[in-house]
Amino acid sequence: MLDKIKEFASEFFVTGDPLILGAQVSIALSVVAIVFVLTFFKKWRWLWTEWLTSVDHKKIGIMYIIASILMLFRGGVDALLMRLQLAAPQLEFLEAEHYNQIFTTHGVIMILFMAMPLMFGLFNIVVPLMIGARDVAFPFLNSLSFWMFFFGAMLFNVSFIIGGSPDAGWLAYPPLSELSGSPGLGQDFYIWGIQISGIGSLATGINFIVTILKMRAPGMTLMKMPMFVWSVLSSCITIIFAFPILTVTLFLLFIDRYLGAHFFTLDGGGNPMMYINLIWMWGHPEVYIVILPAFGIFSEIVSAFSKKKLFGYKSMVFALMSISFFSFFTWAHHFFTMGSGANVNAFFALTTMLIAIPTGVKVFNWLFTMYRGRLSFPTPMMWTVAFIPCFVIGGMTGVLLSVAPADFQFHNSYFLIAHFHQVLIGGVVFGYFAGLYYWWPKMFGFKLHEGLGKWAFWFWNIGFYVCFMPQYALGLMGMTRRVNTYDFDMGWQPLNVVSTVGGFLMGIAFLFQIWQIAHSIKFFKKVDNGDNWDGRTLEWSIPSPAPLYNFARIPQVQSQDDWWETKQRRAAGEPEPAPAPLEPIHMPKNSGIPFIMSVCWFVLGFGLVWDWLWMAIPGFLGVVACLLARSFTYDTDYYIPVDEVERTEAALRGSK
């Protein structure tokens, strides 16, 4: 009996590596600690009613952001481990298998479980406030999306300690990712982790399109929307066209592995190239999905801190939409070297270059927003200004890569690695950081410490260039991606050391940010009013943090940058119309179903990974039961009475 248990445990848990053992112990300890703290302070009920069941977009946004910061930590540790391994030739710090797992999880986590949730977090917090709405279109679905993401991410991460991590690369090309190449469970964790969270992303895409198109405050026509809202719209449109492809692709890979089908296998007439096409039909739009909102954030910030209207609004809108459209016609540039023939390569090279045009136009528009402005440089603006040169250079190397015949020399090399890190860190991460610093007071009612933020900023920036500029050079020296070791005579070591140093500088930068948050919480200083940056858009017209219902009265929008214009009119002493009387506010009720249903998804996924039908079937039935339970629930909303709104407003705004 005991032997059987032992045997099972050694299959179930990943064993044998001190590094992993250490992680397992620390994870177990932190779980115990969390449970203890929650029990000791009697916080379980609070956690359940205030957070786990919340359908409030602001709270969901905060949960997204917390999860993404945790994932940034894990993905970052992965990155540093890789950099350590590459710091010297023939190093035996990580074994090949372990290294392969780490670069796989690094890629998946950073794109799908760090960038995506950080993006969704900002969507959630900002979009309803910017358009003068009280929540998103489907608050219940929104909560479900979050928990699906969360449990999908957990399912993926659990493979680190249970069953084994995936190790076939972040896009898991078959036949390597088939049963023949990856017989372990890691690949199944990969499929189900991404699948479950991907469904959540799809739902978020739908949710925000409806929110933006149907819930804007009266008067806010499409062409008066803040640019961030436009960017969210373009990103969400891209999501609903791209994510179903991912769902199908992973599903087919799952059927291959689980039922022995032959979609992408070598034998039985399968076609691995089809997978590569399909995954990039999602994968390429995916990078635009994450970068477009960053463009929106920069547009807001650059205008706010130049104290000037955004230059070329219409151009910007057109650029966003055309990027979103063309992103679907460039996927084959990820495999120019697959022998598709000159005409196919030429076509995809041209479409790729085409995207550079609207992107370039955006840069000019940001520059000319600053031109003849009054620039101030608090942290959000610093990130924005740092973004421009970084993204311009990254964009340029992107254009170089799009030159198909030249790509035969760049492909799969560190040149490519440097390029996409430059646009993803310099574009996406810098953008979301800028957004986080900008909207942090709106989320929590206090500012982050500027001094520490500047330290973090400089470490991030210097670290970034020190880390990735050498990688361009390494690519030209013939160093290919995903190698876990290299020979002494290649001459790759000096630049690799430099790059590793850069990686650790960014690690230090992250620590500064954590310190910054901790410090700012400890020395909590509430912002004086809801408009601490002298902002331009509606979210700054309400208190920070925003009350549950956001707007006591739905604003009547007259122009682009409406709040700025309102302030101008006030300063000019123009009479304002008397405020409309308050009315009861219609709000969605909290619900535990999203959380429970996502737990069921987790159980289903976990059961399928292990091929335990006794576990998968109850999980599946649980999902169905939750769906039905929701369908039969009619009591989904309530009204906040006028006197309560009055009381809240009086407390938040003082005498006003």
Add this chain to the structure above:
Amino acid sequence: MRPFIRMLTPVLLLLMAVTLSGCGEQFIVLDPKGPIGESQKDLIYLSTILCAVIIVPVLILTAIIVWRYRDKKGSTAKYRPNWEHSTKLEIIWWGIPIVIIIALATVTVKYTHALEPSKPIASEKEAITIQVTSLDWKWLFKYPDENIATVNYVKIPEDVPVRFQLTSDTAMNSFWIPQLGGQLYSMSGMAMTLFLQADEQGSYFGSGANFNGKDFAQMTFTVDATTEQDYNAWVQEVKNSAPALTMEGFEKLTEPGTSDKQLFSSFPEGLFDKIVTQYVEEGSSGGHHHGAAESESDTGSATDAKNEAESDNADANQEHMNHEGH
């Protein structure tokens, strides 16, 4: 001031990165020794210059604007908070990228056709053929005309075009000799052609550029380009001294693992075609290959044991299904 410094950082670092390594021979992509690599290098430089035409002014403009319009006491810079549109300016910056991209696109299309990997290199000399197979985790090279084979080692005569035919035994890889020219995927179930040529004698680094599993990093090989006489002498020497590659020997090579350089005086006839067509009509040829592809590593950890059990299961399942199918 600070933004300005940061503006310069990327440029400085780029310069540093280049100068640090002496711009020398280590940049093998920029130091080609064959016509294909040479054209690709030209193209890289040309496209870089075209891009720089736009990028450098933008970077300078950024620095100037950020510096000039920063908010400070007594700033004399203009402030026009509502200036948000200028058709003239916007036409300019839609126009400039469009012009550059058209130029670049023209060049790209031309080169894409010229450098299509399967296009023979013009030469008076007849091309030699080398059949390349990526295995887990080594490269097998076969010289069908000379009837010799090598592992992780290639010798070619200088100034003679080489027709590489690429395939893979299992997962996809990518065959890359940076100093001769760009890479091409090696994929199982098909043979793709890549023409390369060395214009100079020398020893060149080659690698598998596409991740294909555990010991992917060990899939490097050396390409020696010599005079034709030396090449012919080497072929003779291999024929005389090296062992033959038998079918069993090949099966052994397909087992997962790394390898040093190996030479073979002959190889089974039609082996390359066999590798390419091994997955066709699986039903009739039987799944004998599975075992080789799936037998596992020697670390013997618990997960591996589990994996093995799993894959055995899967095999059984598959056979079961096939059986049902008949």
Add this chain to the structure above:
Amino acid sequence: MAHAISKTAGAHGGGDQGGHHDEHHGHHDHHDQESMKMFGFWLFLITDVILFGTLFATFVVLRFNTAAGPTPGELIELNGIIISTFILLTSSFTSGIAVLEMNRGNKRGLILWLAITALLGASFIGLEVTEFIHLVHEGANIGTSAYWSAFFTLVGTHGLHVSVGLVWMVALMLQLSRRGITPVTKRKVSIISLYWHFLDVVWIFVFTIVYLMGVM
């Protein structure tokens, strides 16, 4: 976007005070909410179109890859498929009648026609399952070859969609019998009928591409 109005649409309307204030709100909100849900469902259908589009694409890519196994021409019997096509088309028609009954306010008629639709759908699924069993007996299962993998996945995904629709329809009939025709149930019926027509259209493509073009 004349109706770009948030959930508390009444808030800017002003004017109406007094006793039935809340009720007025309720109606207005519901109307808005329901139209948003309808719009959201249309977006969902777009994603479903992409999903099926991808499956069709894989099917077309793999349509000749029978790898020495049985070919569709050998195994598929069109007669049964034509019958099930007819059944599904009819069910689309009956679901249309159900919506007409709903608009007329006839709750019993609505439930009756939904029930007929569900029965037709169930018999469609029954026929499909029978066909699959027949194919497996004849030696074609999902692991036989790439062609059959694509076949079972595409046809099966459609079948799965129909099955989900069935469960949903039964749930909806229960809700209708309990609550009658309200703005909420009305929206739900409209959505499922939209879904049902959509599946019908998908089936026409399945029938054409998989069966007619595959067998002939």
